[in-house]
Amino acid sequence: MANSERNRKILQELVRQPDNSRCADCGAPDPEWASYKLGVFLCLNCSGVHRSLSSQVKSIKRDFWEDKLVEFMKSNGNASTRAVYEKAVPVYYYRPTPNDSVVLREQWIRAKYERKEFTGEIKYPPVSYTTGFYEGMLWKKGKENTQFLKRKFVLSDREFTLTYYNKEDESKGPKAIIAIKDLNATFQPEKIGHPYSLQITYQEEYHTRNIYVYHENPEEIVAWFNAIRAARYAYLKTAYPTGSDEELVPMITRNYLKEGYMEKTGPLQKEPFKKRWFILDSQNRKLLYFKGQLDAEELGAIFIGTEGNGYSVRECVPNNARGNKWTCGVMLVTPERQFVFMCELEGEQKEWLGALKQVLSRPMSPQDYTTEAKIKYKR
Template sequence: MANKDRNKTLLLELGKLPENNQCADCSAPDPDWVSYKLGVFVCLNCSGVHRNLSNISRVKSIRLDFWDDELVKFMKTNGNATGRATYEKAVPAFYYRPQQEDCAVLREQWIRAKYERMEFTGETKYPPLAYTTGFYEGMLWKKGKEKGQFQRRKFVLSEKEFTLAYFNKEDPSKGPKALISIKDVNVTFQPEKIGHAHGLQITYQKDSHTRSIFVYHESGEEIVNWFNAIRAARFAYLKTAYPTGSDKELRTRITRNYLKEGYMEKTGPMQKETFKKRWFILDSQDRKLLYFKSQLDAEELGVVFIGTDTNGYSVSECIPKRTRGNRWRCGVTVDTPDRQFVFMCEQEREQREWVEALRQVISKPMQPQDYTSKSHVTSIHTTGDS
């Protein structure tokens, strides 16, 4: 008869081993669930996805469930390292591996791609996986200008041309509504902002401004395929632009999540102007603080370049002496060589988070490409907003 306490202790010890002390699927620390059919240790969130793959995976809690001797023996001879060697043998360099904080659709499709569709076992797939072909097309729901309604639009991605195009009509002979260079594209999941579990934000540069497209697809698999197809094209571009860069170095530049987003109030350069509520995005890779009238605007109102402390940039909490029109009371001051910016946050927690995030960028050394970026931003450029 199995010894319940002894087996639980053995499993807890197995889970503390370096190869098992992070979730096999999202790297969350100290996973206390196990897929005893796949032989991997997973976190609570990922275990929920495994439960929906009952023909492939079966999960139990290390602490709450009963474990017999045979299952414990099976886990001893398996574990996360063995699982990775089997199910992650050939993950493309560009493919995004979700982390603990990533949205549900990314984690679910990563788990399904690994264990259900067996996409990374190294076996040749035919037809080839859609995101690996260098050409991808299909229909996505895109937010339009009028009334913010989402409309079905055709998108075409070409790795060969390094372009992403979308069409207002399905007939491509009429030409694309926009032809976007992969050079400056970023893509990030934004389910809460867009209001859809599969919401995706695509940003790019046009006429020295940052433009945004908001899209979604009903299928989680399809939207994640689009995400990784764009990453594949970006990776191919980076390989040509930086031929001496290693895959590890280039991987960090394919796409990125923004360091911090949210509403703040801002005033003008004289700090006497009326405060206005604006949506802010801090892009740590490009060292830019962008602001928009609302979170789903297609183009930013202005942008502040964030340099280093040695170049005269700093950030601090503050209580402004003069305020006009502001509803919020928690101030953030950003000093640049050209101007002091004053922003107001609704809560002290948001104030601390913005200060911490901005200090993180300020403390990061400038790279050669950052000086090029700075030259395109004269500390701030506006389209009708101070």
């Protein structure tokens, strides 16, 4: 069939155009699917979400395309469809990347095409996360146990706080008032064991604190996430009044560069190795370690400076067994101390070395010097 051959060629040319060469929803390169209802080119994962919304999708390589559908793709495409459905995306709204949690991708696609949240029409009542105030129940993990209990959370971007209460009744006062100032939120489905779950991290005096929450409803947890981002953005605007969106948006929330178990010994390097959960927070240049992966409070924090001021990292071979079960060593040197960590597998060791080197190679900002001084002071 000459037509089908010709149509396939037209589609191949269309998908090579700059606007179409990345997935319309997550930005993954070389999309191989398309929605012929919306006229956008999509990656395999996003096409799956579209199919579940009963938006018709086809493979641009394997499926048969009728002439009129090819014409439709030609006259639409990613850029013109985006101009309609992404006309008014709030600057703080999280746009998922190919590596993000499934729930973020799904809800972004639903918010865009199904709920039409970004078409620029004024909605009443306004979309919940845009109002500067958010409240509701979330399941929160207990501090000392693994049980999740329903807690009331209230977010205020006037006070710049996230508050939670132990009972639905607020008269007994809040259990905790968390400042938005240094709060971070990140999706953690694997660690928490629930697809719609968040790790919320904040500073309490000199400690880093974590709380772990989830909601049964995917739309609700993503609304919470974007409400928190809206409040963080409003805070950053007041803290850095001259900062551009380009500078502020990456500071709203962040994913951690690397997390995982390593074995750690003490300052004399003679102490028995203990298994600890590590989180590398690239933005704050901190390597935090915890007893368990869902702990509320860290056991310690190591500041990661630059090679120029006495920090370095290298592979190391353990010379004698001191209770370590693992043998792939990482040596982290700071001006005060050498840290020896053991990874279970070589791949893990490579990833830790790479991630730590990435932080080491970034120049330090004035804010980083403050963080460094605070960590030293705590010790």
